[in-house]
Amino acid sequence: MDYLEFFDLKEDPFRLTPDPLYFYPSESHNEALSTLTYMVEQKEGFFLTVGEPGTGKTTLLNTFLNTKGWKDRAGIALVLTPRLSPEEFLLTVLEDLNVKIKNTNKNEIIRAFRDFLIENSLLGRRIIIIVDEAQNLPDETLEELRLLSNLETEKEKLLQIVLIGQPELGKRLLTEKLRQLNQRITLRVILNPLTIRETSDYINYRLIKAGKGSLIFEDAAKKLIHSSSEGIPRLINLISSRAMMAAYLDTSKNIKKRHILYAIRHLSEGYAKKEYRAISIRRSVLVFMLFCTIGFAAAVSYKDNLFHKLQPVEKKEAAGREAEQMIKQKTTGMITAESIGLKLQPSPNAEDIMSATKGMVLHVTGEFTETTGKKWYKIRLSSDGREYWITNDAVALSP
Numbered sequence: 001m002d003y004l005e006f007f008d009l010k011e012d013p014f015r016l017t018p019d020p021l022y023f024y025p026s027e028s029h030n031e032a033l034s035t036l037t038y039m040v041e042q043k044e045g046f047f048l049t050v051g052e053p054g055t056g057k058t059t060l061l062n063t064f065l066n067t068k069g070w071k072d073r074a075g076i077a078l079v080l081t082p083r084l085s086p087e088e089f090l091l092t093v094l095e096d097l098n099v100k101i102k103n104t105n106k107n108e109i110i111r112a113f114r115d116f117l118i119e120n121s122l123l124g125r126r127i128i129i130i131v132d133e134a135q136n137l138p139d140e141t142l143e144e145l146r147l148l149s150n151l152e153t154e155k156e157k158l159l160q161i162v163l164i165g166q167p168e169l170g171k172r173l174l175t176e177k178l179r180q181l182n183q184r185i186t187l188r189v190i191l192n193p194l195t196i197r198e199t200s201d202y203i204n205y206r207l208i209k210a211g212k213g214s215l216i217f218e219d220a221a222k223k224l225i226h227s228s229s230e231g232i233p234r235l236i237n238l239i240s241s242r243a244m245m246a247a248y249l250d251t252s253k254n255i256k257k258r259h260i261l262y263a264i265r266h267l268s269e270g271y272a273k274k275e276y277r278a279i280s281i282r283r284s285v286l287v288f289m290l291f292c293t294i295g296f297a298a299a300v301s302y303k304d305n306l307f308h309k310l311q312p313v314e315k316k317e318a319a320g321r322e323a324e325q326m327i328k329q330k331t332t333g334m335i336t337a338e339s340i341g342l343k344l345q346p347s348p349n350a351e352d353i354m355s356a357t358k359g360m361v362l363h364v365t366g367e368f369t370e371t372t373g374k375k376w377y378k379i380r381l382s383s384d385g386r387e388y389w390i391t392n393d394a395v396a397l398s399p
């Protein structure tokens with residue numbers, strides 16, 4: 001049985017795609033969507049929305065384009081890779097709007113664009129330029145956009161411009177260089193992270209969209225998701241999805257706090273190793289991750305030191321043990337004890353190097369039976385890839 005079948009779901013509820021079908025109208029997302037719609041309907045010139053990475057800017061944009069039907073009702077130039085010089089930017093916009101030009105001389109481009117805008121205005125058709133990740137627009141290109149926004153008749157604006165970006169864009173617009181552009185912006189909305197109540201509704205909403213299913217996120221689990229994600233939808237998705245995997249391995253249809261803890265630990269290590277530099281996440285999440293990394297590094301170096309100290313003992317004992325131990329195994333399992341010590345040797349007298357908690361996934365690489373009959377597993381934790389010993393009664397092996 002696979003993961004979705006186990007929870008009776010049609011599809012993965014926490015996919016990381018800006019899918020309008022999953023759009024949850026939180027207070028701030030709702031405000032941004034209606035402001036954007038109002039702006040286009042009223043032919044306001046300039047709209048700006050800013051939000052931290054993962055707060056749902058691209059999802060909002062896709063929802064606007066798909067569900068409000070503007071994709072068909074207006075001419076839209078959608079710029080998704082805005083690291084463009086003014087000329088490159090203009091050419092991209094013209095190509096998107098299917099405007100033919102005779103040559104790429106700047107005056108010719110502007111003239112052709114103006115003619116195109118006037119033609120459309122006479123037909124009552126709106127022309128909108130939308131830039132996602134607009135914080136990447138160079139200053140000169142932003143200035144070019146301001147000049148374009150000057151194109152107007154006595155009665156109305158010929159062009160509407162929507163800038164969507166990270167908060168640094170808002171800050172840049174306050175600088176002297178971009179002051180004039182800043183004054184042009186008629187409507188602005190900040191996309192806020194979800195509140196605790198919204199986080200809970202958001203999770204339920206996505207579950208319903210994915211087929212309802214038979215799983216339940218317990219209240220304590222949702223609270224922890226909110227505090228660790230700070231209400232950022234992308235992080236909520238990442239954590240929820242990992243937690244569901246942990247619950248599945250645990251054959252639990254209730255997503256509990258321990259599954260969330262497992263997910264956070266897993267994700268923070270992953271981020272710390274790979275995406276740490278690539279993804280800019282809210283400060284406290286970073287601090288949390290750094291904390292995990294430092295904690296993890298400290299545990300590792302502590303373990304390494306201890307490992308050196310224990311080497312001679314291990315060597316002495318090893319010869320006698322070799323015959324009994326290392327029945328080579330290759331199977332996966334999961335910790336079933338609430339909390340259990342991991343050791344460097346299969347002996348009750350060996351010190352605990354780390355503690356593992358319920359739900360952690362591991363690979364069994366060997367086993368050892370004491371003369372008393374007590375059994376130990378040699379395991380490799382998925383989360384750090386290192387090997388430890390653990391008593392067999394704290395582990396459930398995959399069937």
Ligand SMILES: Nc1ncnc2c1ncn2[C@@H]1O[C@H](COP(=O)(O)OP(=O)(O)O)[C@@H](O)[C@H]1O
Nearest residue numbers: 016017022023024054055056057058059233234
């Ligand atoms: N209002 C929302 N409703 C549903 N899902 C959302 C919402 N906001 C964000 N998400 C989800 O969060 C993730 C990140 O959203 P995205 O729009 O890519 O953020 P941004 O563009 O701000 O970085 C996506 O998986 C998306 O499905």
Ligand SMILES: [Mg+2]
Nearest residue numbers: 057058059132
């Ligand atoms: Mg985006």
